[in-house]
Each structure stands twice: as structure tokens, then as C-alpha cells.
Amino acid sequence: MQISNTAAIVTGGASGLGGATAQALAAKGARVFALDLAGSIEKAPRVDGVTYVETDVTDPEQVQAAVDNAAAAGSPLRIVVNCAGIGPSARILSKKGPHDLNLYRKVIEVNLIGTFNVLTIATEAMAKTEPVDDEGQRGVVINTASVAAFDGQIGQVAYSSSKGGVVGMTLPAARDLASHGIRVMTIAPGILDTPMLATVSEEFRANLAAGVPFPKRLGRPGEYAQLALDIVEHDYLNGEVIRLDGSLRMGPR
Numbered sequence: 001m002q003i004s005n006t007a008a009i010v011t012g013g014a015s016g017l018g019g020a021t022a023q024a025l026a027a028k029g030a031r032v033f034a035l036d037l038a039g040s041i042e043k044a045p046r047v048d049g050v051t052y053v054e055t056d057v058t059d060p061e062q063v064q065a066a067v068d069n070a071a072a073a074g075s076p077l078r079i080v081v082n083c084a085g086i087g088p089s090a091r092i093l094s095k096k097g098p099h100d101l102n103l104y105r106k107v108i109e110v111n112l113i114g115t116f117n118v119l120t121i122a123t124e125a126m127a128k129t130e131p132v133d134d135e136g137q138r139g140v141v142i143n144t145a146s147v148a149a150f151d152g153q154i155g156q157v158a159y160s161s162s163k164g165g166v167v168g169m170t171l172p173a174a175r176d177l178a179s180h181g182i183r184v185m186t187i188a189p190g191i192l193d194t195p196m197l198a199t200v201s202e203e204f205r206a207n208l209a210a211g212v213p214f215p216k217r218l219g220r221p222g223e224y225a226q227l228a229l230d231i232v233e234h235d236y237l238n239g240e241v242i243r244l245d246g247s248l249r250m251g252p253r
Contacts (some may be wrong), residue, residue, distance in 0.1 A: 001078065001132060001138065003231035003232055004029030007070045008079035011035045011057050011118055014044035016194035017144065018083030021228050025161040026050045026221075028229065030079065035063075035068040036119075058083045058158050062142060063121050076129040076243035078139040080122045081228055085111045085144065085162075089155040101135035104158045111162035127180040136181040137235060142228050143170065145188040147243060163188070167241050174239030183238040185231050190245025192219035219244060 008025045012018035022034040026049030035055035036044070044052055055066045069078045088109060093098045094111075119141055126139040129191025145166040152160030166186060174184040191208050197218070209217045227244055233239050 003177045006030050006078040007073050007075040008032045009070050010081045012084035014040035018220050020225040022050050023047050024225035026192045035066050048141050058109050063117055067121050067125050071125040074085055077126050080141045082115045082118055082143045083175040087159050091155050096148050107158035108162050112165040123182050138181040139230055143186045145186050147188055147245050154253055171239045186241040188241050188243045191246040212248045
């Protein structure tokens with residue numbers, strides 16, 4: 001599927017993985033709508049072809065408005081990349097007591113329900129477009145999980161649960177949407193150099209990089225974006241989760 005002359009939605013599109021993907025899609029000729037919260041958009045760079053839209057992915061009305069805006073932009077909505085997410089850490093039991101249920105609920109709401117919310121609303125609009133080929137292809141949705149879905153560490157029970165849910169929805173979503181010519185894929189990143197790591201020390205970052213078998217470094221947001229574009233353009237990739245982690249397998253800590 002061609003990227004140029006299409007509309008694309010990228011959640012979490014103001015920074016990190018989403019920011020890199022939004023810029024990469026725009027560079028390929030897509031008209032990109034980068035959905036994010038106001039605070040993130042204020043800090044985002046201005047990029048030709050990228051329109052920032054203040055949107056809470058857990059709010060169906062806000063997502064519907066953003067999708068309607070993208071679908072009416074003059075180019076068919078063909079691409080959705082879900083990168084919005086949060087990653088707080090808390091143990092089930094700690095010195096502070098049991099894991100806060102509201103925190104657990106919040107992580108599930110943003111990472112899993114937010115992904116599902118955008119997936120369902122955006123694909124409704126995507127299904128109304130004209131197919132791009134004789135096979136009936138209309139578009140692709142790329143969701144973001146994490147290696148924590150498989151190798152969750154101590155303190156990641158909420159995060160791992162949410163990302164495990166994203167992994168679990170991949171195949172049934174692809175099957176549900178096959179009749180509409182829409183593919184669904186998931187990328188499960190390892191340790192990538194995103195704003196989540198911006199506050200940690202260089203020593204800590206070096207220790208993280210040392211745990212990656214090869215290449216022995218942190219992943220780059222641009223590498224996520226490169227893979228996302230490859231998935232868009234490779235029509236036979238569907239219903240699968242791809243680990244982007246340098247063969248990292250996380251230990252318990």
C-alpha cells in the first residue's frame with residue numbers, strides 16, 4: 001500500500017515513538033494527524049504535513065471528532081498507528097501497601113482501552129473508503145505493545161497486563177477486519193530511547209543497553225518508525241506481533 005496521498009492518524013504523535021512515526025509518514029507524503037494531550041503538543045516540533053490534534057484516546061467523543069477531521073481532509077484515511085501510552089511502576093505489594101486499584105485501572109484505560117477505542121472508531125471510517133486494489137485493501141492499523149507483554153518485570157503488573165491485552169487483540173482484530181480489507185499489526189518494542197528514559201542517569205541507560213544482546217544499545221524511535229512504514233507498505237503482513245528489541249529477553253528486575 002502506498003503512503004503518499006493518504007491520511008494517517010498517529011496517537012501519542014507529539015513525541016517519542018509517535019513523534020518519529022508521524023514525521024516519517026509525513027516525509028513519505030501522508031497527511032498526518034498527530035493525536036496527543038495539550039501538554040505534549042505544546043512541546044512538539046512543527047513539521048510540514050503533521051497536524052496536531054488535542055485528543056484523549058480514552059474519550060470516544062474526542063477520538064470520533066479527530067477521526068472525522070482526518071477522514072474529511074481530502075485524502076482517504078488508510079493508516080492508523082497507536083503509540084499513546086503510559087508506564088507507571090508499582091508492585092502488587094510494597095512498603096506503601098497494596099497496588100493502587102485506580103492506578104491499575106488508569107494504565108489499562110489508556111494503554112488497552114485507548115488503543116481499542118481508536119482502533120474501532122478509525123476503522124469504521126477506513127472501511128468507508130474505496131479499496132486501493134483488486135484485493136479490496138483499504139488500510140492498516142499498527143498497535144504498540146511491549147516486550148513487557150511477554151517478559152514483565154517486577155513492578156510492571158499493570159503495564160504488562162495492558163500490553164498483553166494489546167498483543168491478545170491483534171489476531172482477532174485482524175480477523176474481524178479482514179472482510180473490510182483492513183490489516184492489523186502490533187509492534188512490541190524493547191528498550192527504546194524515548195522521553196520515558198529522559199530523566200534517568202547515563203549510568204542507568206548504559207546498564208540498560210548492556211542487557212541487549214545485539215546491537216548492544218538502546219533502540220531508536222526512528223527504528224520504530226521505519227518498521228511501521230515497512231508494515232504499511234508490506235501488504236502480506238497481518239495479524240502478527242513483531243518484537244523490536246535486539247533479541248532482548250527481560251529478567252525479573
